[in-house]
Amino acid sequence: MNKANLEQSRKDTRERILDAAERMFMQNGYDGTSMRLVTGAAGVNLAAANYHLGSKEALMQEVLRRRLEVINQERLRVLDEAETKASGKPLKPSVIIDAFFGTLLRVAADQKAGGDTFLRLLGRTITDPSNFIRTFMSGEYADVLERYRQAMFRSLPDVPKAEIVWRFHFMLGAASYAIAGTGTLQLVADWQVDEGAVAQNKNLLPRLMSFLIGGLRAPLPQIDDGNKTVWQ
Amino acid sequence: MNKANLEQSRKDTRERILDAAERMFMQNGYDGTSMRLVTGAAGVNLAAANYHLGSKEALMQEVLRRRLEVINQERLRVLDEAETKASGKPLKPSVIIDAFFGTLLRVAADQKAGGDTFLRLLGRTITDPSNFIRTFMSGEYADVLERYRQAMFRSLPDVPKAEIVWRFHFMLGAASYAIAGTGTLQLVADWQVDEGAVAQNKNLLPRLMSFLIGGLRAPLPQIDDGNKTVWQ
DNA sequence: GCTTGATTCAAACGTGCGTTTGCTCCATGA
DNA sequence: TCATGGAGCAAACGCACGTTTGAATCAAGC
Missing domain, CATH: 1.10.10.60 (Homeodomain-like)
Structure with a gap:
């Protein structure tokens, strides 16, 4: 040898x-x-x-890291590219959302093997209670989240920042649960039948994108502090 | 004694x-x-x-059952009441969503103690991988989900049923992640600072409702089968 | 040919797990 | 008064866990 x-x-x-x-x-x-x-x-x-x-903890971290590294670098690259193309103007919300969630699904679908497995692992890990996972994930996501947060703030200057953060959270939840592929409540009958269903399912991304953009652009709720601005 | x-x-x-x-x-x-x-x-x-x-499994099931029973019975009662009031006409989507998610948050907020703890447990349990939990939850939710599914179908007769089911999934995910209170990615800075933050937070429900209704009523995506109907 | 260092392997280490066992305590009711 | 049975308790059961050990294997380099 x-x-x-x-x-x-x-x-x-x-x-x-x-x-x-x-x-x-x-x-x-x-x-x-x-x-x-x-x-x-x-x-x-x-x-x-x-x-x-x-160790087992290090194993878990490496399982997450090796794929998140690729995904998050691509997320930054796509956002850079979009901002370059926009030449200083704020990006449309839909462009930002696609750069974040669309990149995730496209990169996962590209992987020769395991892309789908990882997506579903990620969907579950995002709500994992154990401390070292939360700490690790925060670190892995820190740069990407900061860049996307700023892009969203610029994209929606009239919307209170707290509101943007909340809606980003809702979007994360909707996407995570969908890619986890099978929550406790199995509403979509043919889920989990096919191992490669999530990433391969080309209909998930447009469906998710429509929902997320609809939610993001919904009229602002009436909040205690009296803010009644309609987000459009 | x-x-x-x-x-x-x-x-x-x-x-x-x-x-x-x-x-x-x-x-x-x-x-x-x-x-x-x-x-x-x-x-x-x-x-x-x-x-x-x-046993430990029976303990977990009883922890979930004793609160889900109250919540899901109230969900059925509120839906019945709304349908009675509508006297045969289909309900508005926003009414259905509020009956499902609003009831959850209101009942949890009502509980003398543990309501907030349970909400966050539920948010995490919904993506739990273990088999007996998934089976148990499916059983607990079966009746409620069937009733609400039918209500949604009647409410949106022009929308393909598959689309409604997908969007209900997205809504479930957004709500679960939000009430879990702290996902891996801690975007909302003051989360988890206060033990009673989720259920007590009166702003969560209107914020969530706006987002969910916005997502539910978003234009339909273009799907492979050529469906281009706009959902309005 | 022999040392070296990376890799594989069977076996074991100590620990924490879910559960069970008998025993004690004590209010109940015949 | 005393047998009954629910409830509490310390201790132990067997097992699976993450990790470590020390020997075996084997190509590489002098």
Whole structure:
């Protein structure tokens, strides 16, 4: 075995662990997934997971990081591109929303394998209670969220910033639940029948986009502080 | 000790376990919560949980059931009342949405204690991967979902039913994430500062309602099957 | 040919888990 | 007065967990 093959072999084991972990975490959640389950699914020795990844927490972080890195860099790139094209003018809300949520679904659909699995893992992880996951995700998203927040503020100068933040939260929730693919309440009958249904489903993105933009542009509610501006 | 006091004592222990479990499950998730943690927080003996509730799974189900029962019965009552008042005519979408999500928040806000804790637990449980929770929740929601689905279909006769189901899913996601109170991405700075913030926050409901109705009434997306109807 | 260092592996470590076991306590009612 | 049975309790059960250990394996480099 030459050096390249050795390198390949090492990489294979590590990535097989990551791929299996992604699948198991998606299906069973973090606490519901054991190292034995992961290494069993990956077809490697139990100790290999700790050897290559360090710990269960580090394994989870790497599962999330390796894909979020690609997605969030692309999110920044697309936003940069849109702002360059707009040459200083504020972006339309729909452009920002598509750059954020559309990029997520497009990148996931592009991945050779695991894109769909990751989407559903992400949809569940976003509400995970465990502390180290919340901390890690905050860090991974910090830059992207700050840039998109500013873009939204510029895009909607007449809307109170608190209102924008709230609606961004609602959008995140709607998108997360949809890509999680199967919440507790299985309303869409053919969900989870096909493993690759979420990312492959080309109808999800336009459906989601319509809903999100509709929600974002809805008339502002009447709030205690007397703000009655209609958002249009 | 007379019969009434015995009864009271029995009830107290059982309910203290349920209250503590509700709090711990909300904070740590189902798998992340141990029976020792629950009974410790409740100030009762470890064996008391199995004695009064049977098992950890049964404990979780009872935590959810005792509040969902009240909420879902009220949801049915409010919908019945609205349909009676409409005397056969289809309801407005906003009325249906308020009957579903508004009732949830109002009932939770009414509860003397634990309403807010339960809301956040519910927001997280709705994406829980574990099988027995999904099965249980499906059963608990079956009647309510069927009634509301039919009401929505009648309310929007020109909109494809598949589209209505999708948008109901989006709404569920937006609401769940918002009431979970703290997702991984903490956009709203003052969230989770105050234990009673969600249910007490009178501004959440109007904000959520505006967003949901805006999303529900958004123009229909262009779908592969060529449907271009605008939903208005 | 032999050392080196990275990888694999079976086995074990200690710990925390859900649950069960007997025992004690004590109000109840015949 | 005393048997009855619900409730509380300390202790233990067997098991699965994350992690570590130390030996075995093997290509690479001198």
